[in-house]
Amino acid sequence: MVPGYDASIDGCTTSTFKLPDDSTPNRLIVSVHAYTPYNFALNANGTAEFTNDLKNEVDYLYSTIKSHFIDKGVPAIIGETSASNKNNAAERVKWAQYYMGKSAEYGVPCMLWDNNAFNGGDRGECHGHLNRSTLGWYDKAFVDAVIKYGKKEQIPEKLTPPASVTNCKARHTTTTEIFINWDKVEDADGYITEQYKGGKWVQINDSEYPAVDLYNLKPDTVYTLRIRAYKTQKGIYAYSDYVRFAARTSKPVVKNVTNFKVKSATTNSVTLQWDKCEGEVGYFVERYKNGSWCNIAELPVDTTSYTEKGLINGTTYSFRIRAYRYGDTVLTGLYSNVAGTTTLANVTGFAKQSSTDSSITVKWNRNSRATGYVLEQYTGGKWVQLTKTASNTNTSYTAKNLKASTTYTFRIKTYKTVNGKTTETAYIRLAARTSAPSVTNVTGFTKESVTQTTATLKWNKNTTATGYIVEQYKGGKWTQIAKTTSNSTLTCTAKGLKANTTYTFRIRAYKTSDSSTKYSDYVRAAVTTAK
Structure with missing residues (x-):
């Protein structure tokens, strides 16, 4: 026996x-001393209760021995182990059951340590089991658990x-399903069912129940199946001979819906259409959503169209329909499928956001289903594209180099491109006007000449102005x-x-357009008359 450091x-x-x-x-064996878990088995100040969370330490001990030694062909033994008596007889039995059970499970023998101290002042060292005076056990229930659970169960080499x-039969069939059962085999633990497909x-099934159900046929x-019973013990399996069985799905007794198609679509609806199935009771209409087919309508047989509403624009939806009639149960035909796409919604909220005397900024609401937008301006007798956005998040544009106080016409449409195919909406139009021209400040405002009683002022021509207003400061206020x-007109005489x-004057330019007037800022000048 070879221990490691400190055993x-x-x-x-x-x-x-x-x-x-x-x-x-083949004469060496690794020896481990393992009073595990320490706080229960050896620590005087530890717990006297063997709780479930302490089992993890026992699991770790045996799994470590297995991975480091047993899996590598090296035998191992627990050379010392015990659980100190802390006046906790029932908990020590629980420990023995679990600890020794793992010993048997992993095939690691255990040596129970006995220091002849059943009771004592050190609660961590009470490992006495055999009473040397009576040759009986101090705690027989504990020792019995060690012996019982430490024995490794014998596994038969062959079952x-x-x-x-026997008596395999199809208890029920439909056009797409077969339900099969057979007599229970008395000593079988389960049954394996195989289907012959793809050569x-x-x-297709492993179950303890003598039955199997086939779907989506x-x-x-x-359909040909073979079935065998089995029993198992400790990883050993024994199988019966296969028994073959063949069953046929039912013929369709309900007519299939024909000419199922999309009749029309709007931005939030798709209308479906089909031919009437004479002799049937009605139809089940379904839509694929959230990963599964959901029933959206049950319609009488005379109905040959249906409109699904509340949809999202520019989105493709999958639909299917089948006719039904009543027999012992509800009988249905096969599904007919179609895909329908709602139309792309026009731009909404198309309006002027702001303007200057040379630009207009337009805006619109985002369409999350669109690829982008095409914006055009009517100029020179034709429509000219201003922008084609590649993202549906671009929702404004500024048209520049325009004339002041002038109305311009714009139009916009939405487009969506999927797999190289582009769909577009109709145009939405907007008329917007630029602002009146702004007026710049007067320049060159100064004295041209003076006398003892007059002052002539001059300034440079302002091409953005309609005219000028000149004021003089007198009597505590400005007077025009x-x-x-x-x-x-570029001069004025006071x-x-x-x-x-010395007198103070000020001047500002003004611009009148569309019955409104805009003004520049004032510019001042001080002038002194002659002596």
């Missing part, structure tokens, strides 16, 4: 632990196969002394002044 599990699983070479092969299945046998088709109606006196 612990950690001491023999380090990289430094090496089994010695032995001249006699006797169960009898073959080979394929397992073709109508009026023979001139307003020209032409931007070509009269009735005093000699050798």
Whole structure:
């Protein structure tokens, strides 16, 4: 027996632990001392209760021994183990059941340590089991559990196969389903069913019940199965001979819907159409959504169209329909399928957002189902494309280099491209007007000449203005002394002044357009009359 450092599990699983070479092969065994879990089995100040979470430490101990030694062909033994008596007889029995059960499961023998101290002051060292005076057990229930659960159950090398299945029959068939059962085999643990398809046998069911159900089959088709019973014990299986069985699905007794198609579509609806199935009771209409088919309508047989509403624009939906009639149960025909796409919605909220005297910014609402938008302006007697966006999140555009106080016409449409195919909506139009022209400030405002009683002012021509307003500061306020109606008038003379006196003047340009007037900022000048 070869222990690691301190005889612990950690001491023999380090990289430094090496089994010695032995001249006699197969005579070495790794030995581990394992009072596990420590807080229950050995720690005087630990717990006296063997709880479920402490089982994890036992599991770790045995799985470590297995992975490090047993799986590599190295035998192992627990050279010492026990659980100290803490006046917890029932909990120690639970420990023995679990600990020794794992010993048997992993095939690791255990040596029960006995230090002849059943009761004592050190609650961590009460490992006495055999009473040396009476030769009886201090705690027989504990020792009995160690012996009982530490024995490894013998696994038979071979099981006797169960009898073959009998009385196999199809208890019910439809056009797409077969339900099969057979008599229960008394000593069988389960049954394996295989189906012959694609040139080979394929397992389709493994169940303890003597039955199997087949779905999604073709109508009026023979399906061949083979079934065998089995019993199992500790990973050993024994199988009966196969029994073959063939069953046919039913012929369709309900007519299939024909000429199922999309009649029309709007931005939020799809209308379906089909030919009437004479002699049937009605139709089930279904739509595929959220990963499964959902019934959306049950219609009488005279109905040959249906409109599904509340849909999203520019989206493709899948529909299917089948006719039905009543027999012992509801009988149905095969499904007919069609895909329908709602039309792409026109742009909404198309409006002017803002303008200047040379630009107009338009905006619109986002269509999350669109690829993008095409915006055009009517100019020079034709429509000219301003932009074609590649994203549906671009929802505004500014048209530039326009004339002031002028109305322009725009139009916009939505488009969507899928798999190289583009669909478009109709255009939506908008008329928007640029702002009146802005007016720049007057420049060159200064004295041209003065006398003792007059002051003549001059300024540069402002091409953005209609005219000019000149004011003089007197009597504690600004007083208008001139307003020209032409931007070509570039002088103004103030009269009735005093000699050798300084006067303050200001001027601003104005622009009148569309019955409204805009003004520039004031520009000031101070002028002194002659002496």
